[in-house]
Amino acid sequence: MSKETQTPPSLKIQPFTEEPIRFIDDEGRPVGEGDPAAVLGLEDSHLLFLYEAMVRTREIDRMGWILVRQGKAAFYISIGGQEAAHIGSLYALDPEDWVMPYYRTEPSLHLRGATLEEIFGQILGTNTDPSKGRQMPGHFGSKKARAFVLGSTVALGHVTAMGVAMALKYRKERQVVISYGGEGSTSEGHFHSALNFAGVFQLPLIVFIQNNHYAISVPRPRQTAAKTLAIKAKAYGLPGYYVDGNDVLAVYAVTQTVVDQARAGGGPALIEALTYRLDPHSSADDDKRYRSTEEVEAWRRKDPLIRFRKYLESKGLWDETKEQELRERIQKEIENAVEIAENAGLPDPREMFLEVYADAPPHLLEEMQELLQEIQESRQGGK
Amino acid sequence: MSKETQTPPSLKIQPFTEEPIRFIDDEGRPVGEGDPAAVLGLEDSHLLFLYEAMVRTREIDRMGWILVRQGKAAFYISIGGQEAAHIGSLYALDPEDWVMPYYRTEPSLHLRGATLEEIFGQILGTNTDPSKGRQMPGHFGSKKARAFVLGSTVALGHVTAMGVAMALKYRKERQVVISYGGEGSTSEGHFHSALNFAGVFQLPLIVFIQNNHYAISVPRPRQTAAKTLAIKAKAYGLPGYYVDGNDVLAVYAVTQTVVDQARAGGGPALIEALTYRLDPHSSADDDKRYRSTEEVEAWRRKDPLIRFRKYLESKGLWDETKEQELRERIQKEIENAVEIAENAGLPDPREMFLEVYADAPPHLLEEMQELLQEIQESRQGGK
Amino acid sequence: MPVMTIGEAIRDALRGELARDDRVLVFGEDVGKRGGVFNITQGLQEEFGEERVFDTPLDENGILGMATGLALMGLRPVAEIQFIDFIWPGFDVIASDIAKYRFRSGGQYGVPLVIRSPYGGGVKGGLYHSQSPEAIFGHLSGLKVVIPSTPSDAKGLLTSVIRDDDPVIFLEPKKIYFAVKEEVPAGEHTVPLSKARIARSGKDVTVVTYGYMFHETMKAVEALVQEGIDPEVIDLRTIVPYDAETILESVGKTGKLVIVIEAPKILSVASEISALVAEKAIDVLDGPIVRVTGWDTPFPYALESYYMPNRTRIIRGVKKALSLI
Amino acid sequence: MPVMTIGEAIRDALRGELARDDRVLVFGEDVGKRGGVFNITQGLQEEFGEERVFDTPLDENGILGMATGLALMGLRPVAEIQFIDFIWPGFDVIASDIAKYRFRSGGQYGVPLVIRSPYGGGVKGGLYHSQSPEAIFGHLSGLKVVIPSTPSDAKGLLTSVIRDDDPVIFLEPKKIYFAVKEEVPAGEHTVPLSKARIARSGKDVTVVTYGYMFHETMKAVEALVQEGIDPEVIDLRTIVPYDAETILESVGKTGKLVIVIEAPKILSVASEISALVAEKAIDVLDGPIVRVTGWDTPFPYALESYYMPNRTRIIRGVKKALSLI
Ligand SMILES: Cc1ncc(C[n+]2csc(CCOP(=O)(O)OP(=O)(O)O)c2C)c(N)n1
Ligand SMILES: Cc1ncc(C[n+]2csc(CCOP(=O)(O)OP(=O)(O)O)c2C)c(N)n1
Ligand SMILES: [Mg+2]
Ligand SMILES: [Mg+2]
Numbered sequence A, B: 001m002s003k004e005t006q007t008p009p010s011l012k013i014q015p016f017t018e019e020p021i022r023f024i025d026d027e028g029r030p031v032g033e034g035d036p037a038a039v040l041g042l043e044d045s046h047l048l049f050l051y052e053a054m055v056r057t058r059e060i061d062r063m064g065w066i067l068v069r070q071g072k073a074a075f076y077i078s079i080g081g082q083e084a085a086h087i088g089s090l091y092a093l094d095p096e097d098w099v100m101p102y103y104r105t106e107p108s109l110h111l112r113g114a115t116l117e118e119i120f121g122q123i124l125g126t127n128t129d130p131s132k133g134r135q136m137p138g139h140f141g142s143k144k145a146r147a148f149v150l151g152s153t154v155a156l157g158h159v160t161a162m163g164v165a166m167a168l169k170y171r172k173e174r175q176v177v178i179s180y181g182g183e184g185s186t187s188e189g190h191f192h193s194a195l196n197f198a199g200v201f202q203l204p205l206i207v208f209i210q211n212n213h214y215a216i217s218v219p220r221p222r223q224t225a226a227k228t229l230a231i232k233a234k235a236y237g238l239p240g241y242y243v244d245g246n247d248v249l250a251v252y253a254v255t256q257t258v259v260d261q262a263r264a265g266g267g268p269a270l271i272e273a274l275t276y277r278l279d280p281h282s283s284a285d286d287d288k289r290y291r292s293t294e295e296v297e298a299w300r301r302k303d304p305l306i307r308f309r310k311y312l313e314s315k316g317l318w319d320e321t322k323e324q325e326l327r328e329r330i331q332k333e334i335e336n337a338v339e340i341a342e343n344a345g346l347p348d349p350r351e352m353f354l355e356v357y358a359d360a361p362p363h364l365l366e367e368m369q370e371l372l373q374e375i376q377e378s379r380q381g382g383k
Numbered sequence C, D: 001m002p003v004m005t006i007g008e009a010i011r012d013a014l015r016g017e018l019a020r021d022d023r024v025l026v027f028g029e030d031v032g033k034r035g036g037v038f039n040i041t042q043g044l045q046e047e048f049g050e051e052r053v054f055d056t057p058l059d060e061n062g063i064l065g066m067a068t069g070l071a072l073m074g075l076r077p078v079a080e081i082q083f084i085d086f087i088w089p090g091f092d093v094i095a096s097d098i099a100k101y102r103f104r105s106g107g108q109y110g111v112p113l114v115i116r117s118p119y120g121g122g123v124k125g126g127l128y129h130s131q132s133p134e135a136i137f138g139h140l141s142g143l144k145v146v147i148p149s150t151p152s153d154a155k156g157l158l159t160s161v162i163r164d165d166d167p168v169i170f171l172e173p174k175k176i177y178f179a180v181k182e183e184v185p186a187g188e189h190t191v192p193l194s195k196a197r198i199a200r201s202g203k204d205v206t207v208v209t210y211g212y213m214f215h216e217t218m219k220a221v222e223a224l225v226q227e228g229i230d231p232e233v234i235d236l237r238t239i240v241p242y243d244a245e246t247i248l249e250s251v252g253k254t255g256k257l258v259i260v261i262e263a264p265k266i267l268s269v270a271s272e273i274s275a276l277v278a279e280k281a282i283d284v285l286d287g288p289i290v291r292v293t294g295w296d297t298p299f300p301y302a303l304e305s306y307y308m309p310n311r312t313r314i315i316r317g318v319k320k321a322l323s324l325i
Helices: A038-039 A044-067 A083-090 A107-110 A114-123 A155-168 A182-189 A189-201 A230-237 A249-264 A293-300 A304-314 A320-343 A349-354 A361-382 B036-040 B046-068 B083-090 B106-112 B114-122 B154-172 B183-187 B191-202 B230-236 B246-261 B292-301 B302-316 B320-343 B351-352 B362-381 C005-020 C044-048 C059-072 C089-104 C134-138 C151-162 C212-226 C244-254 C271-281 C311-321 D006-020 D042-048 D060-072 D090-102 D134-138 D151-163 D214-227 D244-254 D269-280 D311-321
Strands: A098-100 A177-182 A205-211 A240-244 A269-274 B097-101 B178-183 B205-211 B240-245 B269-276 C003-005 C023-028 C053-055 C076-081 C114-119 C142-148 C168-171 C179-184 C197-200 C205-209 C231-235 C239-240 C257-264 C288-296 D003-005 D022-029 D054-056 D078-079 D116-119 D142-145 D168-173 D182-185 D197-201 D204-210 D231-233 D239-242 D255-262 D287-296
Touching: A038 A044, A038 A249, A044 A083, A044 A107, A044 A114, A044 A249, A044 A304, A044 B097, A044 D244, A083 A107, A083 A177, A083 A205, A098 B191, A107 A114, A114 A293, A114 A320, A114 D311, A155 A177, A155 A189, A155 A205, A155 D060, A155 D090, A177 C089, A182 A205, A182 B240, A189 A205, A189 A230, A189 B191, A189 D060, A205 A249, A230 A240, A230 A269, A230 B230, A230 C197, A240 A249, A240 D042, A304 C114, A349 A361, A361 C311, A361 D244, B036 B046, B036 B246, B046 B106, B046 B246, B046 B302, B046 C231, B083 B106, B083 B178, B083 B269, B083 B302, B083 D231, B106 B114, B106 C134, B106 C212, B114 B320, B114 C205, B114 D151, B154 B178, B154 B191, B154 B205, B154 C059, B154 C089, B154 D204, B178 B269, B178 C257, B183 B191, B183 B205, B191 B230, B191 C059, B191 D116, B205 B246, B230 B240, B230 B246, B230 B269, B240 B246, B246 B269, B246 B302, B351 B362, B362 D311, C003 C151, C005 C023, C005 C044, C005 C168, C023 C059, C023 D269, C044 C053, C044 C168, C044 D197, C059 C076, C059 D134, C089 D090, C114 C151, C134 C142, C134 C168, C134 C239, C134 C271, C142 C151, C142 C271, C151 C168, C151 C179, C168 C244, C197 D042, C205 C212, C205 C244, C205 C311, C212 C231, C212 C257, C212 C311, C231 C244, C244 C257, C244 C271, C257 C271, C257 C311, C271 D090, C271 D269, C271 D287, C288 D269, D003 D006, D003 D090, D003 D151, D006 D022, D006 D042, D006 D168, D022 D060, D022 D287, D054 D214, D060 D078, D060 D090, D116 D151, D134 D168, D134 D239, D134 D269, D142 D151, D151 D168, D151 D182, D197 D214, D204 D214, D204 D244, D204 D311, D214 D231, D214 D255, D214 D311, D244 D255, D244 D269, D255 D269, D269 D287
Parallel strands: A098 A177, A177 A205, A205 A269, A240 A269, B097 B178, B178 B205, B205 B269, B240 B269, C023 C053, C023 C076, C076 C114, C114 C168, C142 C168, C205 C231, C205 C257, C257 C288, D022 D054, D022 D078, D078 D116, D116 D168, D142 D168, D204 D231, D204 D255, D255 D287
Antiparallel strands: C003 C179, C142 C239, C197 C231, D003 D182, D142 D239, D197 D231
């Protein structure tokens, strides 16, 4: 279900607010005048689509954790709690737009057509991964979904996305590129370079920061002395928006606003979405060491899914039966996809040598032969 | 002549002004109420000291260019036009404070006790250079003058200076560190890292940006879309001051304000001094390609030396005879110093190998022997 | 003597130096409450306070700039880079400042500092949590590069590098942080830099290695000995400036040389050691110098076990050196 | 054929590719009106407009990120880094993104781009305008590194790398930008990558070199020939992936090998070439493999002429290889 909406001109979203922009409160009640859906020109079907996308993202995420516990995945990095920030912003894009993911983006890219087999292939490192199991879980990208394949260096994607935006401008395309990162990513030079160049060249780049309060264990105030992250846009002559990242409608509205601006040649923007990571940083983390259960529990009550569901219920669009039905349907799809991904098997070692350069040079062909020899010997001798 | 002044509490210097802070105008006339010297608590002797320091800086600079023309120096990088920005800010420091220079700082470090022989030794690459001729002209540093020895990477000094400030804080010293750079240096990640860390740890760091309108040929608007460079401080939760860099009193006043704040534990600040480079970027540049003679001439009329001299004359502190006398005196000192520096001879090649590590490892001693052998053979055979 | 893992031995060295010398500061991402993502700095912040052991923003460039400035002022910073793969945003500080400060200042300033970081493969970390870039640091004149392979060396070498007057990159083989145990001297314990360790004496072939590969090599040696081959194994310990003397002496005895490392082969430490011997001791050599290395590809995730040198690959390498295959 | 310097030949190649292919963009610091600090891009902005040839902010990280993004989208960026010594602020883009993009994406994406930069000593540039860091790039699997030594190669190789589907670091020996002249083919001219050039045939010793050192080597050769020594000189041209075949064939003939480069010795390209031969052709060698290089120190300013390898040092190196000293 893709939307055909455009931000209605009546909608005035302001940069540099002191408080995050919100459309619905923690209890799913509209903030301000009128029903937010009406204000945003979103129909019921759009709202339901958004909710389903968030639930899917959550369920994919749950399965990620299960696969680690089952010993099938070596690692998992969660998205739990940040679904609204991802889905709300991705929803503002056209299919032709480009996404520079960060490691928490993986499950949400299903929204852009990445199949469940592909996503779980990535998590499991098997042949259904479009990137052939080359990277750790969390590093999903797919050309088909117009999502680039991120590396692990925090913030590096921002500066590459800036270059992508430059290409779009040079080619006079009407597409935009959105680059994701955590609040920790604003500390790296890549963030600085990306926004500075984007400002100078007025590029169609949106840097979308998920401020989830922690960079692993390091709390937000240790990341920067700036009051908000959005204010950092001032350093580059850009607008910076501060939005409630657990309010999918607000995230959508703000993103749609800047996407429309960028598409119209209005240049780049920075968005800070205030959210919270409900799970440990990754399957290798122990978050008890640096935050209290009370803090986590308090945020669990602000779960973006619960909040949006309440809103839908208040509009009579949702109930427990629908919820059950949805979860079950998704669960089945996921289980099926995991099975396919698992059975797809390990990538062929030979390809490793063939995809370093466009054409494999002699020394890599030689190394490939050595490896094949070694594999044979190991099989014989047992290594 | 060192000052014993402190910023009078009456002086309210504000960050983030739209226009540069000024105390005297282009014609040397006071701006605002009262005589700036009185407002700043500067006595006549202080004013004359400042003027002399600027003239010295200019004359050292002139000699730098002459040495290139004479073929004695391989390269020179000018300070002409930026004397007020350098001298005004250095004057706000205590002798115990620390300076991270940039390549245009060299002549002005004379103010902090670097001798003329040392400075010209650096420019000529001879034995009176405290750094033993290891670097190109412009890369002067002297531990005695509490000036670090910069490398050539633009902006790198900012991030090192941040570490120095951290040491000062850890040691609970009352010293501060000031780090210089051009407006181009604000584009590098080092600037970002330095100010971000300085903000988080509330360090006694002043980053002093000389906005001289060009980074070699690249004009200021191509450097960043931000309205001012001072505004970049907002990204780090810091105050950013915008000052007329050709007004030595304003530069002094602003720097003294932030130095006092930093010394009192008030944390870091950013200063943008608006100035202009009157000469080509360096002896290797041809500035005709990227700026008009008219533009340069217009700025020549705003020469910080002329401007301050007019102010002194209006106060009856200066006249042409004094000027002549001063210039001649300095000229003699400089000529004398150049001679000493020139005659000091080339550094000993052996030391190259001994100062890579604290103790030279065997492979470097071996290479040293090879070089000595080679020198001998070259002498015999002619290379 | 207490029995420790490499990780514990590193923590012990840090604790010892923090206690002994108030110029020592430990900082990096997540080194405080979290105790580092490998728990190496666990408990240190509690013990020594937030002024001595602290978290930084997520910016390696800032971390390294901070270390440089601290060292310039006479402190002894020990900066942690969470994974060596993430050091590149700060590489300019290393290449342009740290490695050259003493030289460029004509000896006026030095920057005695330590950059510690886990490196190497074997933990299913994929491209960016597995690399072995020691060659890159080693090529920058002015740096020292040190890699321990045993708990005792981990403690002794780290203590030595913290006390050393030069900047050091100290790389910790993460795969064996908690896998190898041995007795480690309690209290002060230093191991001299630029001195290799002859881990096994032998007469047939010299095998130079370091880090995790040392252990993989010892497994191969076991099998080789079964076949009647008697290798000498040298654990290099300091990668630059390395102990040429020990290597040349050993090759003088064996006439054969194999170098075993994890990194890609081209322009690697294996190439350097080979070139040293080919330059200085070609006359004693009576077989090819064989480099057993990772492949010249980025480090793969799913196929990690196909990438890293293992017993099989090492045995093949030694046999090549002995012209047996 | 027109006579050109290396600098002119590079400009000619850029002009040719800008004209031929609108995917080619040229950018960097001061490349526009200023025409680059070495005047290499002079006139190109006027000819092709500000959209094709443009100045950037002073930030190598931004420049390289821009190049990567452009390449991902199918353009053919040619980024100039003003001096290779200043590339480090952007090194993460190279090490983590550019070198690994094709591999990590399983071939979904590639980043065909060129990073051109002046490198090497000889212009009194001191520590930061003289370095030769080709070994560092060469160790990063996934990059190509190319260095021309003649005008004709400068044009042909640059044209080839712009058309190549892989990312390339193209290093230009700044000392001889305008010092060497020769006839250069007009119009389209390409030179194949990974093919070394036998610049002089000889039978006594193989000398592998590249860049400015090629010319210094030829001077030494002149003197050596006088003494009755007949060297074969190989100009490597592509540093990685290098032409092992040509080197091995030559050493097969001469049995002696000297490598002449400007960079410090440790972990250098000289070490790599030496290791190649010690691994694959030890049996044909009958003398030490000698590395003639810059010293393992930072690059000095006043004493530049003592640092760089010159005729004397090369002659000594060749004689060592021939066991004459
Ligand atoms: C350059 C770099 N340094 C360190 C790391 C290790 N690391 C991975 S995620 C992370 C924290 C990121 O925090 P943030 O940007 O806030 O994103 P979040 O994980 O909270 O979504 C760190 C330190 C890395 N991947 N890259
Ligand atoms: C990292 C880096 N890139 C490029 C250069 C070459 N370079 C030297 S000075 C300069 C311009 C600096 O401009 P700005 O910072 O405005 O200072 P100004 O020279 O105008 O005082 C450039 C590009 C360098 N030294 N370092
Ligand atoms: Mg975070
Ligand atoms: Mg400037």
